[in-house]
Amino acid sequence: MPLWPIQRLRRRPGFAPPDRALATVETRQGQRRLAAVSPEAAARGLAADQTPAMARAICPDLVLIEADPDADAAGLAALARWCTRHFTPLAAPDPPEGLWLDITGCAGLFGGEAGLVEALARRLGGFGLQARLAVAGSSGAAWALARAVRQDGSILLPPGGERAALAMLPVGLLRLEARAGFLLRRLGVKTIGDLAALPRADLAARFGTDRSRGVLARLDQALGGAEEPIAWPMPATPWEERLAFAEPLLTTDSLAAALDRLAVRLCARLERAGRGGGAFIATFTRVDGEEKAIAVTTARPVRAAAWLLRLLAEKLERVDPGFGIEAICLAAGRLEPLDAAQAVLLDGAGMDEAPGGKLAATIDLLANRLGPASLWRAQPWPSHVPERALRPVPPLAPSVPWPHLPPRPLRLLARPEPIEATAPVPDAAPLQFRWRGALHRVRAASGPERIGAEWWHHAPPGPAERSERDRLRDYYRVEDTEGARFWVFRAGLEERRRWFLHGFFP
Amino acid sequence: MPDPLSSLPSGLPAWRRSLDPRPPHGGVAFGDAAVDAHLPEHGLGLGQVHEIGVAEFDDKAGFGDGQARTGALAAAFAACLLARLPGTRPILWIATVCDLYPHGLAACGLDPARLILVRARREAEVLAAMEVALREGAAAAVLGEVGAFQRLAARRLQLACRRQGSTGFVLRRWPHAAAPVRRVAEGNAAATRWRLAPWPSERRDREPGPARWRVELLQARGGRPGAWVMELAEAPARAMGDRDATPALRVVAALADPAAAPPSRLRAAG
Numbered sequence: 001m002p003l004w005p006i007q008r009l010r011r012r013p014g015f016a017p018p019d020r021a022l023a024t025v026e027t028r029q030g031q032r033r034l035a036a037v038s039p040e041a042a043a044r045g046l047a048a049d050q051t052p053a054m055a056r057a058i059c060p061d062l063v064l065i066e067a068d069p070d071a072d073a074a075g076l077a078a079l080a081r082w083c084t085r086h087f088t089p090l091a092a093p094d095p096p097e098g099l100w101l102d103i104t105g106c107a108g109l110f111g112g113e114a115g116l117v118e119a120l121a122r123r124l125g126g127f128g129l130q131a132r133l134a135v136a137g138s139s140g141a142a143w144a145l146a147r148a149v150r151q152d153g154s155i156l157l158p159p160g161g162e163r164a165a166l167a168m169l170p171v172g173l174l175r176l177e178a179r180a181g182f183l184l185r186r187l188g189v190k191t192i193g194d195l196a197a198l199p200r201a202d203l204a205a206r207f208g209t210d211r212s213r214g215v216l217a218r219l220d221q222a223l224g225g226a227e228e229p230i231a232w233p234m235p236a237t238p239w240e241e242r243l244a245f246a247e248p249l250l251t252t253d254s255l256a257a258a259l260d261r262l263a264v265r266l267c268a269r270l271e272r273a274g275r276g277g278g279a280f281i282a283t284f285t286r287v288d289g290e291e292k293a294i295a296v297t298t299a300r301p302v303r304a305a306a307w308l309l310r311l312l313a314e315k316l317e318r319v320d321p322g323f324g325i326e327a328i329c330l331a332a333g334r335l336e337p338l339d340a341a342q343a344v345l346l347d348g349a350g351m352d353e354a355p356g357g358k359l360a361a362t363i364d365l366l367a368n369r370l371g372p373a374s375l376w377r378a379q380p381w382p383s384h385v386p387e388r389a390l391r392p393v394p395p396l397a398p399s400v401p402w403p404h405l406p407p408r409p410l411r412l413l414a415r416p417e418p419i420e421a422t423a424p425v426p427d428a429a430p431l432q433f434r435w436r437g438a439l440h441r442v443r444a445a446s447g448p449e450r451i452g453a454e455w456w457h458h459a460p461p462g463p464a465e466r467s468e469r470d471r472l473r474d475y476y477r478v479e480d481t482e483g484a485r486f487w488v489f490r491a492g493l494e495e496r497r498r499w500f501l502h503g504f505f506p
Numbered sequence: 507m508p509d510p511l512s513s514l515p516s517g518l519p520a521w522r523r524s525l526d527p528r529p530p531h532g533g534v535a536f537g538d539a540a541v542d543a544h545l546p547e548h549g550l551g552l553g554q555v556h557e558i559g560v561a562e563f564d565d566k567a568g569f570g571d572g573q574a575r576t577g578a579l580a581a582a583f584a585a586c587l588l589a590r591l592p593g594t595r596p597i598l599w600i601a602t603v604c605d606l607y608p609h610g611l612a613a614c615g616l617d618p619a620r621l622i623l624v625r626a627r628r629e630a631e632v633l634a635a636m637e638v639a640l641r642e643g644a645a646a647a648v649l650g651e652v653g654a655f656q657r658l659a660a661r662r663l664q665l666a667c668r669r670q671g672s673t674g675f676v677l678r679r680w681p682h683a684a685a686p687v688r689r690v691a692e693g694n695a696a697a698t699r700w701r702l703a704p705w706p707s708e709r710r711d712r713e714p715g716p717a718r719w720r721v722e723l724l725q726a727r728g729g730r731p732g733a734w735v736m737e738l739a740e741a742p743a744r745a746m747g748d749r750d751a752t753p754a755l756r757v758v759a760a761l762a763d764p765a766a767a768p769p770s771r772l773r774a775a776g
């Protein structure tokens with residue numbers, strides 16, 4: 001994938017300029033340098049290692065973006081995962097801009113290696129990605145050829161053709177370490193053919209015998225003499241347990257018994273691994289092929305089979321067995337480390353003694369009924385705007401101290417409601433106001449408390465009322481003749497002054 | 507007179523025990539002798555369900571008006587009582603509409619960090635969730651906001667409280683659906699039933715003074731009803747979470763006639 005960082009940026013949604021010069025910039029030893037340069041920029045004379053100032057001088061409309069090697073690596077890994085689904089089970093990212101695909105035995109599915117390469121190029125092209133593809137009998141040869149081939153091209157090396165194909169390529173394509181490459185160039189060894197012609201014993205004496213990265217090792221990896229170990233990403237261990245039944249299950253009791261066995265097995269595995277799960281899904285496969293699933297989530301990671309079963313049993317009646325259930329799969333997700341002491345607290349027996357565990361159990365039961373998103377704890381948020389001064393956090397999140405604010409209402413309307421208020425002078429508290437049809441005469445008022453909109457939040461361009469309401473508010477605490485207390489505010493500038501009701505004091 | 511129940515064997519059937527009017531979990535003093543004398547435990551009984559309503563339920567004043575406004579009154583009274591419960595365990599607050607503003611709880615002496623908010627889709631779910639939480643007994647108290655609170659639901663919650671000694675509060679709010687509501691005045695199985703109404707405060711130079719409410723104890727099992735005007739003490743006078751500090755509520759005046767009318771309301775002609 002030549003210039004992968006640039007290609008990745010271009011693919012980002014909303015990244016507009018398709019044909020403008022683009023470069024990424026990074027900080028190398030305290031100096032800002034260009035890292036990757038797009039072909040458009042290169043055509044105008046830019047190159048990697050230039051300073052951004054110089055680059056801007058050469059090309060004023062250059063788009064400079066901070067290099068993000070982590071995102072580049074993640075993108076490459078994602079592409080490798082995609083390849084494992086469509087082309088071969090063995091695909092690995094090769095940072096900074098390559099991918100390894102082991103297509104042994106896979107080419108037949110595409111009508112030969114040529115078919116596979118063509119399909120891969122087409123699919124990548126569909127993503128808007130340009131790739132140079134090379135198929136060879138050895139990893140080193142494929143690496144070198146992929147980088148030697150012209151833009152957008154592909155090359156298929158017949159078996160045993162490595163030596164001939166690589167002979168004319170520069171030694172730089174052997175993935176040598178910088179020192180070794182420099183030394184070889186000074187010795188006048190320019191091509192791989194030159195290198196291969198030298199006596200092996202002399203090379204070993206001069207460059208050492210590093211088994212994986214030495215000159216000899218790289219040469220053998222390219223010419224097919226040595227296998228290169230590639231770190232193929234392995235699929236994670238599936239945390240699931242399955243049971244299949246010769247005789248379909250029809251009753252809820254038998255389903256519960258089967259779930260019990262699965263839960264005990266899964267929890268035993270979790271215990272051996274020292275982990276607990278925060279989410280569990282039981283999938284029931286019916287004889288007619290339909291799948292039904294029930295899911296439970298827990299506030300803390302658990303691995304107590306009894307507790308898991310109790311949560312699942314509450315939802316078991318939603319599973320319609322139809323003509324029978326022939327297989328059940330119980331999977332754990334959101335795994336976290338869980339040491340033995342914690343597990344005891346959460347275990348069935350310890351649950352009554354430990355208040356923390358009991359609280360987590362209550363939260364699980366409620367979340368199981370109402371949905372995990374319906375439980376939360378409010379946390380203060382540093383904002384002056386009342387409706388933004390709170391933030392929901394999970395129910396077991398650690399609590400933080402609350403700030404001391406001027407009097408605040410106990411009930412807050414989700415959006416301030418406009419009221420018709422009468423004030424003696426423009427800058428005073430209201431004498432009376434009408435809200436939802438009822439007139440309230442004010443017998444006492446305190447304020448104003450001025451709350452300014454946070455200019456650093458962009459005001460979304462919306463209806464005039466909204467931006468006006470967001471700008472500046474003068475809040476008053478008012479009490480009407482019955483003793484009911486309100487939080488009202490005046491918003492807007494002189495001629496467009498408006499009143500709103502925002503909350504209720506006890 | 508000796509209690510006839512005490513002479514029964516200890517293996518008392520569960521249904522009989524559940525009728526025992528004395529909860530075994532004690533109570534929390536209200537902090538004012540005038541109020542505590544009306545309550546059987548010389549304070550609010552723990553391990554029981556208490557109901558807090560607002561007078562406007564009966565008046566059916568303005569529809570939307572009552573719903574939002576009265577919510578603050580009942581919530582504040584409940585928060586004052588919750589702040590006096592022993593321990594610092596969390597409090598579950600279950601409602602269908604979440605307009606509670608935790609920043610306002612500090613005025614009632616309740617630490618907002620103790621609150622775990624739960625949103626239910628329907629009122630029936632609020633009561634069901636309350637029952638689950640009360641039965642588990644992990645929270646210091648469980649509070650639910652509902653419009654209708656029938657006898658059966660009250661009985662179920664009362665039974666759920668018994669096992670772990672959990673304390674429950676039911677806030678009566680105007681229902682958001684237009685279903686017919688039974689009046690607050692109708693009796694149910696709650697241990698105490700309170701009814702609140704706003705009361706004009708002592709003004710200071712046209713500024714509102716500390717909030718005052720008319721607090722009516724409609725029903726107290728083992729106690730007697732009463733009515734008072736209570737005042738919410740100023741927030742800086744109390745340290746949050748300190749139960750021995752001045753109680754948040756102070757009785758200003760006892761009302762001889764529980765049915766004393768609040769000052770005449772002014773309503774617009776149109």
